[in-house]
Each structure stands twice: as C-alpha cells, then as structure tokens.
Amino acid sequence: MFPFTNTIKIDKEGKTPVYKQIAFAVIDAIRSGGLQAGSHLPGSRELARMLGVHRKTVIAAYDELNAQDWIVIIPRKQVAVSGRIPLLKPQKWNTSAVLPSYQNEFNLPFRKLEGNLLKEELASIPEIIIDDGYPDVRLSPIDELLKTYRSYTSRKYAIKNAHTGTGQGTIKLRETLTHYLSETRGMNISPENILITHGAQMSIYLAAQLLLGKGACIIVARPDYPVASKTFEETGAGIIEVPVDENGMDTDAIEAVCKRKRVSAVYIIPHHHYPTTVTLSVERRMKLLDLSRQYSFAIIEDDYDYDYHYTSSPYLPLASSQHNGTVIYVGSFSKILDPSLRIGFMVAPHNFIQQAVVLRKLIDVGGDGYMQNALAALIIEGELKRHLKKAKKIYHLRRDFLDKQLKEKLGPYISYTLPSGGMAVWIKLKQPYSIALLQQIHSMKVLRADEAENAFRFGFASMNEKELEDTVDLLSMEINKVHKLYPGFERPGKQSK
CATH class of the missing domain: 3.40.640.10 (Type I PLP-dependent aspartate aminotransferase-like (Major domain))
Known part of the structure; x- marks a missing residue:
C-alpha cells in the first residue's frame, strides 16, 4: 500500500536526526514521482510501527514536511502530499543506484581550469615542509x-x-x-x-x-x-x-x-x-x-x-x-x-x-x-616597525645558519647563490641527482620545485635553527642513499657562493 516506505533507510548512529532522515526520504519519493500530488501517507502511528521508531519522531518529520509545504495534515483524518506538487512521471524503485546530487560531475560548458587543489587539501601533513619563503608566525x-x-x-x-x-x-x-x-x-x-x-x-x-x-x-x-x-x-x-x-x-x-x-x-x-x-x-x-x-x-x-x-x-x-x-x-x-x-x-x-x-x-x-x-x-x-627590525635580525641569522649547513652537508651535490635578502634560497641539484628525488621523501614536502631547472626553493625564515638542521640532515641522508647507486660518480667541486 505504501511502497515508498521500503526505501526509507534509518541510520540511528548517523549525524542527521532520524526525523530529518524520514522527511528527506519522503521528499525524495515526491521528487522522483513515487508519490503524486494528493497521495495519502500512513498515519503517524502506522509509519512509526513500520519504521521501528517512536511516534513523536514521525510527528516531527511530518511537521517538518508540512512547514515546507510538501504535505498537508488534516488532524485526526489524513496526511497527504500537497496538491500543489506538479505531476511527475513515476520512476521504478530500486532499478539502479542513484548518486547523491553533489556526487555527480558538473558539465562545464566553456572551460575547465587545471589544478589539484582537492588533492592538496586532502593530503596528509608531512613532518617537514620546506615552504617557498614564509615568515615565522611565532615571531x-x-x-x-x-x-x-x-x-x-x-x-x-x-x-x-x-x-x-x-x-x-x-x-x-x-x-x-x-x-x-x-x-x-x-x-x-x-x-x-x-x-x-x-x-x-x-x-x-x-x-x-x-x-x-x-x-x-x-x-x-x-x-x-x-x-x-x-x-x-x-x-x-x-x-x-x-x-x-x-x-x-x-x-x-x-x-x-x-x-x-x-x-x-x-x-x-x-x-x-x-x-x-x-x-x-x-x-x-x-x-x-x-x-x-x-x-x-x-x-x-x-x-x-x-x-x-x-x-x-x-x-x-x-x-x-x-x-x-x-x-x-x-x-x-x-x-x-x-x-x-x-x-x-x-x-x-x-x-x-x-x-x-x-x-x-x-x-x-x-x-x-x-x-x-x-x-x-x-x-x-610603531609595532610593525619593531617587529620588522627583530624579524630581519633573526631571519638574517637563519639564512647564514642554513648557508653553513648546506655547505657542510650538501656541498658536493648542490649549487646556489646566497640571496642578499628575502626568505628563501634557490637551490639547484647537480647531475645525476634529480629534483624528483625530493618528491619521494614521504616525511617531507617541498612547496616549490622546478623540474626544468632541477631546482627548488628552500624557505628558511619560518624555521628555527634546530628545524633547519633537521631538514638539511634529512636531505643529506636521502641524497647519500642515491649516491650509493652511482659508485662511479665523482663528487663535483665547490658550489657557487
């Protein structure tokens, strides 16, 4: 008598209140043509018994539907789909799975922008991030x-x-x-x-x-x-x-x-x-x-x-x-x-x-x-001026500390020119080392790497000396692993200064 009730699935552990789950199921049935304008719905007692929920839950669902003009409630007589609902062609129940609306693809008529923003948002945060030149928020x-x-x-x-x-x-x-x-x-x-x-x-x-x-x-x-x-x-x-x-x-x-x-x-x-x-x-x-x-x-x-x-x-x-x-x-x-x-x-x-x-x-x-x-x-x-004076002093020291670490631990494998300012160093890897190596370090993420230049930006301002040292140590360890694969490779001379 009420076939649409077979499609109502109740998840009592879900985040959506049960009465709203019932209301949404009725709305879906109306929208799909399974319930036509004027169709009678079960009474609150009967629907509660059929779904195994409390009668007050069904009453709340019906009140919600009534407030939105999906149904009409005549006290102690009947509950029916609103007569203002347009006639829709009924669809067969359970013939095929229907995706929720926003799981469908949108047909973009003019253009589609390239990007991987969703992947970036969902990716897990690595232990070390080499940014492309951020300030230290802690300062x-x-x-x-x-x-x-x-x-x-x-x-x-x-x-x-x-x-x-x-x-x-x-x-x-x-x-x-x-x-x-x-x-x-x-x-x-x-x-x-x-x-x-x-x-x-x-x-x-x-x-x-x-x-x-x-x-x-x-x-x-x-x-x-x-x-x-x-x-x-x-x-x-x-x-x-x-x-x-x-x-x-x-x-x-x-x-x-x-x-x-x-x-x-x-x-x-x-x-x-x-x-x-x-x-x-x-x-x-x-x-x-x-x-x-x-x-x-x-x-x-x-x-x-x-x-x-x-x-x-x-x-x-x-x-x-x-x-x-x-x-x-x-x-x-x-x-x-x-x-x-x-x-x-x-x-x-x-x-x-x-x-x-x-x-x-x-x-x-x-x-x-x-x-x-x-x-x-x-x-x-004057607070901004004071901050800049302090930050410039600290970032200057960090730049010089990074320079020392790079020379001591990565000197044979890289070249760079120490910048006179800014918050990052542009580092080029020497052959046969490829920038793709950095992308394979799961505990580290490099925000700006350039395969064509075989180079990456090392943002030093956002890291203290301990963090800079740990990052260079990790890079050194990974490069040395690759070095063992090239036994005939002679280390180059000194890097650019």
Whole structure:
C-alpha cells in the first residue's frame, strides 16, 4: 500500500536526526514521482510501527514536511502530499543506484581550469615542509593585532568606521599606508591611489583583468611565478617569457620582443625574483622604465618581500621612480605577519584604482574593516616597525645558519647563490641527482620545485635553527642513499657562493 516506505533507510548512529532522515526520504519519493500530488501517507502511528521508531519522531518529520509545504495534515483524518506538487512521471524503485546530487560531475560548458587543489587539501601533513619563503608566525605580533581587533568590535565609532568604504579599503588604513609607503619606499601618493585587497594575488588578478584580454600580450620571467602566469593566461592574453640571470630579468630580451610585437604589460618581481631570488640591477631598472615610456606598456611590479634585506638597503621600487602612471605596484602584509592574514594592497593612478574597485565588488564587496583598522593601528604605534627590525635580525641569522649547513652537508651535490635578502634560497641539484628525488621523501614536502631547472626553493625564515638542521640532515641522508647507486660518480667541486 505504501511502497515508498521500503526505501526509507534509518541510520540511528548517523549525524542527521532520524526525523530529518524520514522527511528527506519522503521528499525524495515526491521528487522522483513515487508519490503524486494528493497521495495519502500512513498515519503517524502506522509509519512509526513500520519504521521501528517512536511516534513523536514521525510527528516531527511530518511537521517538518508540512512547514515546507510538501504535505498537508488534516488532524485526526489524513496526511497527504500537497496538491500543489506538479505531476511527475513515476520512476521504478530500486532499478539502479542513484548518486547523491553533489556526487555527480558538473558539465562545464566553456572551460575547465587545471589544478589539484582537492588533492592538496586532502593530503596528509608531512613532518617537514620546506615552504617557498614564509615568515615565522611565532615571531609575529598577531596577539597585539587581535587584541586591537577585539577592542574595535566593542566601540561604537570603531564599528561605524569598520563598515565604511571597505570596497577600496578603510580610509584609516589607506591614509596610514600613504605615510608608510612614503617613508619606507619613497612613493609620492595619496589614499586615492591605494586599493586594499585580500593579498597580492587578488591585486595581480584585478590588474590582469583590467590590462589584458584576447589579443593582448604580457611579458613574464623564465622561470616564472606560476600562479601569476596562470592568472594572465586566463584573460586570453598571450604570454612571452624572457630569461632571468644574476642581474634579474633580461631587459634586452624585453626590448627585442617590443620591437616585433605590441606589448600590453610586463610582470616583474624586482626584489628577490620568484623563484630564483635574484635582484634586478639598477641599470636594468632604468632601462625597463625607459622601455615602458617608449613602447607604452604597463609594468606590474610585484614587491612581495621588499622589507627583508640583510646586507644593504633595498633599491627603491620602480613605482617610486618618475613614470607616466604606468607602474601598478603590488604589495602584501602576508609576508610580514602571517600567510593566513590576507591583506595586500595595490598602488596605481586614481582612475585605475576606481576601475579595480568596481571589478573587485563583482566578486568581493570588501575586506575586513576591523582587521584593516587594527593593522593601521599596528603601523601607527610603531609595532610593525619593531617587529620588522627583530624579524630581519633573526631571519638574517637563519639564512647564514642554513648557508653553513648546506655547505657542510650538501656541498658536493648542490649549487646556489646566497640571496642578499628575502626568505628563501634557490637551490639547484647537480647531475645525476634529480629534483624528483625530493618528491619521494614521504616525511617531507617541498612547496616549490622546478623540474626544468632541477631546482627548488628552500624557505628558511619560518624555521628555527634546530628545524633547519633537521631538514638539511634529512636531505643529506636521502641524497647519500642515491649516491650509493652511482659508485662511479665523482663528487663535483665547490658550489657557487
């Protein structure tokens, strides 16, 4: 009489309440056409007996269905499927297994992005992670930042300010950054020239969407920052790679491209290029700006770790030089405080920032006003400056400690140039050792390895001396295992310094 009840499976140990399991089963039966509009359902006593549950559980299920207009309850008379349900063709019961809705594949009509994000999320966390240059969160003034954040959520004026103008960024943070960037980078800007974003990657995405499209062309370095290159590729623009040497991106190669092709933009990381860590020389900085004026292309300057220099003062950004408003400057506080603290910024002419704000609001109405104002307070009170002074000293010592460990334990197998700043070292393995070796170490994960260059980034800032030593010891042990497989292989000479 009530065949649909055979499909109701009760899991009393499951996370979903039993009454909801019953309600969902009835809804599925209606949606599949097994229960038509007006069909009578068993009374609460009868259905409780059939399912082996308490009557109150069935009553709760029926109340839920009634509240959602799936059924109509006439007290002491009947329970029936709502007459407003459209007529559906019944499906045969148990003819084939039906997947839950979201276990089916979605048919993407236009494009499919490549990536293995799900695998990354589900993968187990290894004992050692060699990141590509993260700060040490244990040193970060996060407690002070969160203390200020919490205080703002209880003050009336702070609540109002936190909800005003977050599309471009709170005025307090933009005004603070105006002074901060002037003092630290020599930039002559106003709050109207700044957009606060959720990190450097959002700034790069917005700039790419405004500058590029089908038929456009952008020049990037080789080896590149793959996430940025993928962002440019998704606009439909053509990507041209130029080589990087010890003086940074090859500007002669950029000029050669400009002579034969219309270039819309050049993406460059002048300080500690990712991944190689080299710094763009003064001569090439000047030539790049001259080329930008001559060939009218924009420069996307990614200055993600400007603040970390150990042996000398940093070069001022390209954005601080005289230019015709063609440099889009991208920075981030994630490399200073914590990678999970997503606050970055873009500096550009006012009209470009206005367009970026409009575009940003299509995908994200604004940032966290409380956090932005708390960060502004951290800068105004000098806490950020004190943190950077302490962090630079510690990271400098860690860089030198890693240098010593690498020379002592891995010297014959690797080559590298010790960077003057930043938070990572670009290490190349010497043949016959392959970068694939690192991927086979189950207790370790390397976040940035390049098979074409046979090299990887060793982020040293996030590890203390004990952690650095343990990591190098593990690498040494694994390489020595491989060394035994090549008895005729003579160890190379000293590595580059």
